[in-house]
Amino acid sequence: MEYMERAYDDAKYGHFSRKPYIDMVIPSVTDPSVAPPGKHVLSCFVQYAPYKLAQGNWDDHKEAFGDNVINTIAEYAPNIKDIIIGRQVLTPLDLEREFGLTQGNIFQGELSLEQLFFLRPVAGWAYYRTPIRNLYMCGSATHPGGGIMGANGRIASQVILKEWKFSRSRARATNTDESHASASKAAN
Numbered sequence: 747m748e749y750m751e752r753a754y755d756d757a758k759y760g761h762f763s764r765k766p767y768i769d770m771v772i773p774s775v776t777d778p779s780v781a782p783p784g785k786h787v788l789s790c791f792v793q794y795a796p797y798k799l800a801q802g803n804w805d806d807h808k809e810a811f812g813d814n815v816i817n818t819i820a821e822y823a824p825n826i827k828d829i830i831i832g833r834q835v836l837t838p839l840d841l842e843r844e845f846g847l848t849q850g851n852i853f854q855g856e857l858s859l860e861q862l863f864f865l866r867p868v869a870g871w872a873y874y875r876t877p878i879r880n881l882y883m884c885g886s887a888t889h890p891g892g893g894i895m896g897a898n899g900r901i902a903s904q905v906i907l908k909e910w911k912f913s914r915s916r917a918r919a920t921n922t923d924e925s926h927a928s929a930s931k932a933a934n
C-alpha cells in the first residue's frame with residue numbers, strides 16, 4: 747500500500763511514477779500466435795501516469811517513461827533489458843489519440859462521485875440514451891462504469907427492449923384509435 751501511495755504521489759504533482767505499480771501479463775503463454783516462435787509478448791499496465799505533465803509533453807517523455815518501467819522490472823528480473831527485442835510505449839495521450847479514450851482514461855471517464863449513477867457519462871445523458879433518437883450507449887462510460895464486463899451492455903439492451911415494447915404498444919393504440927375513428931365516421 748505504501749508503495750502504491752508513493753507511486754501516486756508523483757502523479758499528483760504531474761510526473762509519472764518513478765517507482766510505478768506494474769500489472770504484468772504474458773498473453774503469448776495462452777496464445778502463442780501473438781509472438782514469433784519461442785518468443786513472448788509482455789504487456790505492462792502501469793500506474794500512475796497523469797494526462798497533464800507538470801513539465802513538457804508526453805511525446806517528449808514517452809521513452810523515458812518506458813525506460814522507467816523497464817528499470818523497475820529489472821530490479822526483480824535483472825536480465826530483462828538483455829532479452830527485449832522491441833517495445834511499444836502507450837502514454838495517456840496515445841490512448842486518447844489512437845483509441846479515442848478522453849485523457850487516456852481506461853474507464854472512458856473517471857469513476858468519481860459526480861460521474862456515477864444518473865450522472866454517468868454526464869448529467870442529462872444517463873440511462874443509456876443519447877441525444878440522437880434510437881441511438882443507445884453502453885460500455886464503461888455508462889452506469890455502472892468500467893471493469894464490470896458486460897453489465898452495461900446488458901442493462902442497455904433491457905432499456906432498449908423496454909422502450910421498443912412501449913413504442914410498439916403506443917403505435918398499436920394509435921392505430922386502434924384511428925380505425926375506431928374511421929369506423930365511427932363510416933357509421934355516421
Ligand SMILES: Cc1cc2nc3c(=O)[nH]c(=O)nc-3n(C[C@H](O)[C@H](O)[C@H](O)COP(=O)(O)OP(=O)(O)OC[C@H]3O[C@@H](n4cnc5c(N)ncnc54)[C@H](O)[C@@H]3O)c2cc1C
Pocket residue numbers: 791852853881882883884885886891892893894895896897898899
Ligand atoms: C488499456 C486498458 C486497460 C484496462 N485494464 C483493466 C483492468 O486491469 N481491470 C479492469 O477491471 N478493467 C480494465 N479496463 C477497463 C475494462 O476493459 C472496461 O471497463 C470493460 O471492458 C468494460 O466492459 P463493458 O462490457 O462495459 O464494455 P466494452 O468492453 O467496451 O463493450 C462494449 C461493446 O459495445 C459495443 N457498442 C457500443 N455502442 C454500441 C451500439 N450503439 N450498438 C452496438 N454495439 C455497441 C462496443 O463496440 C463494444 O464491443 C481496461 C481498459 C483499457 C482500455
